[in-house]
Amino acid sequence: MSELPTTTDVFAFALFFLPGYVSLNIGARLVGAKTGDLSWLEKVILSFVSALGIFLLVFVPLGIQLTATTVVANLTAPVSFLIFLVTIGMGFVLATGYYLFLRLLYAAEGFGKKVKDRIGLGTLKLGPATEDFLNTIWETRGMNDLIIETKSNRIFRGQLGAVSFEPKLDVLLVRRSTSRPLTEFAQGKWQDLAEWSILVPQGNMRTVHAIRV
Numbered sequence: 001m002s003e004l005p006t007t008t009d010v011f012a013f014a015l016f017f018l019p020g021y022v023s024l025n026i027g028a029r030l031v032g033a034k035t036g037d038l039s040w041l042e043k044v045i046l047s048f049v050s051a052l053g054i055f056l057l058v059f060v061p062l063g064i065q066l067t068a069t070t071v072v073a074n075l076t077a078p079v080s081f082l083i084f085l086v087t088i089g090m091g092f093v094l095a096t097g098y099y100l101f102l103r104l105l106y107a108a109e110g111f112g113k114k115v116k117d118r119i120g121l122g123t124l125k126l127g128p129a130t131e132d133f134l135n136t137i138w139e140t141r142g143m144n145d146l147i148i149e150t151k152s153n154r155i156f157r158g159q160l161g162a163v164s165f166e167p168k169l170d171v172l173l174v175r176r177s178t179s180r181p182l183t184e185f186a187q188g189k190w191q192d193l194a195e196w197s198i199l200v201p202q203g204n205m206r207t208v209h210a211i212r213v
Contacts, residue, residue, distance in 0.1 A: 012068035015075065019087040020051025026091025031098050050094065054086045130208075134163045134171070137210050146173060147209040148200050155185040156198055157211075169202035176213075 024047050028034060038046070059066050064074055137144055141160045148171065149155045161174030174197045175181045182198060183190040 008072060009068050012071040016051050016055060016068075016071050017047060018051075019054045019083055019090075020047035020049070023047075023050045023054065023087045023090035023094060026088060027094030027098065030091065030095035033098070046094075050090050054083060054090050057086050057090075058082045130169065131165050133208070133210075134160070134165075138163060143213055144210050145213055146171070147211055148173065148205060149207045149209075150200060150204045151206050152204065156182060156193075156200070157185070157190065158182040158198065161197060169205075171200045171205070171208070173198045173200065 021043070024043065055066055055071070058079065059070070059074075062074075062079070064070050137146060137160050144160075145157055146160050147155060147157045156173055158173035159176050160171070162170075162172040164170045173182060182193040182195055184193055185191075
């Protein structure tokens with residue numbers, strides 16, 4: 001049966017863990033990040049790794065083994081001062097590592113974009129084409145109209161008023177103003193409609209076109 005940790009063990013772990021946690025917060029402040037964005041497990045792991053690095057940097061040159069007993073026994077003023085200095089230095093190391101990681105990430109993203117442009121995939125967007133198309137029309141709805149051909153052989157034209165993708169695709173056409181109503185192509189010409197909006201569900205859409213106003 002395993003023994004419960006002694007008071008000395010608990011005190012030693014607290015002394016061991018604290019510098020790592022402090023260095024993590026120093027690094028986060030230097031790069032403008034918030035440790036609150038990390039989960040408690042991420043904080044514990046990063047603080048433990050930082051603390052391990054701090055105590056190894058202090059104890060190894062002094063020829064001290066890193067154990068629970070030596071952490072408490074060697075807590076003298078000179079050693080504590082060294083731990084304090086290394087804790088601050090570790091904070092700068094963590095901040096520098098985070099900064100370099102972001103720079104590497106941005107560089108990789110820029111390199112990937114250049115490669116996509118070089119092979120002609122710069123305008124490629126992943127995901128449903130219908131969703132991307134309608135999102136683009138929504139962003140430019142002030143200058144574009146939608147023309148929707150339904151499966152019931154009716155063709156409507158109007159401004160995109162709303163669109164939904166989940167749980168199913170629905171498109172709402174609205175008139176731009178009282179002087180610019182919704183229209184329907186019938187008998188070879190566009191005819192004004194009295195309705196101020198038309199909801200076209202996915203099951204009734206055959207084709208969707210965009211046209212500049």
